[in-house]
Amino acid sequence: MTITHIAAGDMHSMLLTDDHQLWAMGNGNDGQLCDGETTAQRTPIKTLAGVRSVALGGKHSLILKTDGSLWACGNNEFGQLGDGGSGKMSTPVRVMDGIAAIAAGGAHSLALKTDGSLWSFGQNTYGQLGTGDTDPRRTPVKIMDGVHAVAAGPDHSLILMNDGALWGVGHNNNSQLGDGSTANHAQPIRILESVQAMAAGNGYSMMLKTDGSLWMVGFDGGGQLGDGGNINRKTPFMLRDGVHAIDAGSAHSLALDTAGALWTFGYNDSGQLGSGHSDTLRQPLRVLQDVAAIAAGGYHTLALRTDGSVWVTGSNGSGQIGLGRGTQSVSAFQALTLPETP
Template identity: 25%
Template structure:
């Protein structure tokens, strides 16, 4: 099976190179400008997701790469492993990439979606891959979005939370769940985060953190959130930011004093503790840390990101730090891992402005707007036009 997948990736890349996509990439790499003479984009936001990445540039355009092949109506078609813009999107202010779809907020407060899954019936086959973004109805004055595995969320200017489901995430899901609805149980929200299958978490303007535990609520996430009040996360005050990801099972919080706190599952040491994969035979559940623990050795932190098996933190001095399980090398698609319960500095990075951790690959934006990525690259998620693993941060070149 591994050879079949590898051959498929190779065939997809061959088609991409033969089509001439690589010529634009080479031109940009050698000249420092795009093929039509325009200045190269500067990154404002980067999202390392499951097997792909998306970037918002300083002109309001959205770029994406990765998932070198995609399924459409039962067939496979190649997708470039180099950055390309999302058709129909401009004047964008925020993006989020989940397990099945991606979301973007425009300057006018509207929300747009592309990828697998949409609230629109006119897209054709449920589960088809949408190359062009479509507007999601009934959402206005939105400032931030979050895409996860089973539901999407949006935050409006008034501090209210909106949620809706994905049609491809659960057979039999009510069509009523696909329409965005406001959550009346909480207000004055300034940030939100989701982790795979487990939590929808929000940060209020008073620095407290609240969460809905969605474990074992598969297919019922929407009605559960709408009808139940969230639970306050104990031990967290003066929080500036919360983060998790569509493919993560843990969450992070950054406090005003520059410390980082983590909770959730700790299969890979991503909570800064020895990994715990213990199964409770009576409840048939895995051990989960519900009270946040402080990550030792981290001070003066200004940005955080939770990935699949590890986490990233950005210090005020522009250095990047990592803890959890790290794939250090790869041979014949077999990874070699190292475990870090204490944060270690990512070598080769300085003057960093923001970070994003994905599914065994990472991204960072420098102060000059350039993007660097490292880690697994089997589906072109590092944006360099190859499927070669990169242990060291490598600059992403935009065609």
């Protein structure tokens, strides 16, 4: 049994093994662990089988099964589960079929169909659903076609088109949409060209171009833009090159370089940067080698190494890094072990 996929939400995490078995840990008060309960789990527990990938939001989870069906569980206050209801769901509900990729924001959800159409549902206070208004949607609504990938922050969404153009929509109070203004946008606007991946944090955005260069924009109060300062950026700037993958937490940033080294920067109050201390880092620091995949939660970080092991750091107040009861946080990466099961 080898771990192949990792995901992190605000205060919960999920792991996927090569047999498509899903494991969950962390805050489950709203049912977001999809285990039929509403309690925290401080070590990983088995939940669903037949899973291809997951996306975790503030208090909800999206699950993409191997048959292309989308399932959701957790908080549903704004309709972020997409089932038309408003109550918490601790057992996953089927939402849509024919799905290729998913993204979960603070309280909104994005689903990309295999035909390239983008659908959204949930909270829409700042226009983050891209519907042209600010009304919430409790069932999926189609936004646009020709979409390649999606990412969601607490209140904004990033949309990568088939032609490599990146579009953004939603909250823009810190210029996280990169258009030079601080005005919210309820319809997608074009941000940057030649993009291959993106990540959305709380008030800022990360963009990885096809040439391996990392670009940043938005809020920088805690050094999460990595440029050494603390001044918000209204338009994207290049931070560094040689980057393979990225992810954004609430206010900390992860960059995996092409050599497999993980670099972290930003807020570090819970040890989420894995630096061995809790000091804010305003420039990238190399913290771990031989890394294959990364995931940034609200205040915690997961790293999947090339040998299949998962390493964790940061807040564990709800068990989100799976190290058990009595460990509130760690400031350096520790190995996580899945429990033995019959």
